[in-house]
Amino acid sequence: MALIPATILTGFLGAGKTTLLNRILREPHGFRIAVIENEFGQENIDNEILVQDSNEQIVEMSNGCICCTVRGDLIVGLTALAQKRNAGLLDFDHLVIETTGLANPGPVAQTFFMDEEVAMHYLLDAVVTVVDARHGMQQLDEHEEAQRQVGFADKLLLSKTDLVDPSGVRGLTDRLKRINPRAPVGTADFGKVPISEVLDLRGFNLNDKLEIDPDFLAAAGHAEHDDHDHDGHECDDACGHEHAHHDHHHAHHSDDIAAFAFTSDRPFDPARLDEFLGGLVQVYGPRMLRYKGVLWMNGGDRKVVFQGVHQMMGTDLGAKWPDSEPRYSKMVFIGKNLPQETFIRGLEQCLV
Incomplete structure (x- = not known):
């Protein structure tokens, strides 16, 4: 059934x-x-x-x-x-x-x-x-x-x-x-x-698409680009710090729960990434509300999809990378007071 x-x-x-x-x-x-x-x-x-x-x-x-x-x-x-x-x-x-x-x-x-x-x-x-x-x-x-x-x-x-x-x-x-x-x-x-x-959204299913707001991803910046502010603190629109480019509607709101994204056009080393993600979940799992990613693994011809809730994380093989589509990794993390820089730097260390 x-x-x-x-x-x-x-x-x-x-x-x-x-x-x-x-x-x-x-x-x-x-x-x-x-x-x-x-x-x-x-x-x-x-x-x-x-x-x-x-x-x-x-x-x-x-x-x-x-x-x-x-x-x-x-x-x-x-x-x-x-x-x-x-x-x-x-x-x-x-x-x-x-x-x-x-x-x-x-x-x-x-x-x-x-x-x-x-x-x-x-x-x-x-x-x-x-x-x-x-x-x-x-x-x-x-x-x-x-x-x-x-x-x-x-x-x-x-x-x-x-x-x-x-x-x-x-x-x-x-x-x-x-x-x-x-x-x-x-x-x-x-x-x-x-x-x-309301029904049949398939929002919790593993699939080879990561639906995140394009404007947010653009604002968050490419992980390998310079997205630091002037005091060396890594920020995006979700960080709660006030920046000159924030509009007057939300500059004063600082949310404990916020999101940040990671993108890269370099493949991940599977073993290093598996070890790093496992460590993240062990340490920060209770504060990690939702996380999801579409990943390019070194030597793989198929997308790898992962997602999780708190300490529970699952992965699955997605569709084959089309010849016409540039390969990339794209991830989003939503959680309470997560150390964004620790996540980003650690993920960068897992790239080939």
Whole structure:
């Protein structure tokens, strides 16, 4: 039986997750979606309750979706849903997990890789984060959880943009792209968003493309070019230092969680790179939220793709390098107070 794609829906308190979720559950989109959430929102879901006990309740929606509240261990809830599906008691082809507004999505994402039973039934499709356009700047300033939710995202959706002027939306969007340049930014006002922007994003899958914001990559600079500031400190737009080229929207915002990129047109020595990345994960793993790369290995004719969450890192062989395409390596790291210079210099030492 094919793996069930799972989407983690996250966002800070009041961002509009439940509004989006209710819209998804009620619209006739043709998908059979199961939803796991820690608690139902204030809006009543007044449908027939199929199963109810001390640990969970499952509500069937009119369009074939189901909603499940799990008040215990997530692994237990995921396994129970899969078992009921296999037994023919439930019918669904997608899963959405709505986290609480103060949740760190990291442990939820790790569940899909750490537990064998869960990995047998589910494929983590993407982390989708809803950001309140009106309060987002303040929440990012004051709450590390808000920064983590943005840093983990494969897709960012802005809500309440009708309450903010265009310059405010642009400023917030720029900041989100500096924290996480690999996540496209869309809108979800009043929960209105095409289902294709929430499900089947394949954002967590290994593939031979690294989608990061081109403007960010240009700003971050080529790793072998001179991208130091005047005091010898290596910076990019994510570093939090104030530079003359920063615009007035974000010069004063310094985020603990930020991103930086590495690019090179020289191949990596596989053994040196493997040893260095292993050391990075051991030392900085808890602070490394998301990282991903498309790599050119010395002597290899295929792209090597790697990605990770905290201490868990995976690699896979991608497509063959086309004769017409210049070979390169491109990597992005998103984390909390990561020593960018240590990463960049170490990666340079792994090049042939």
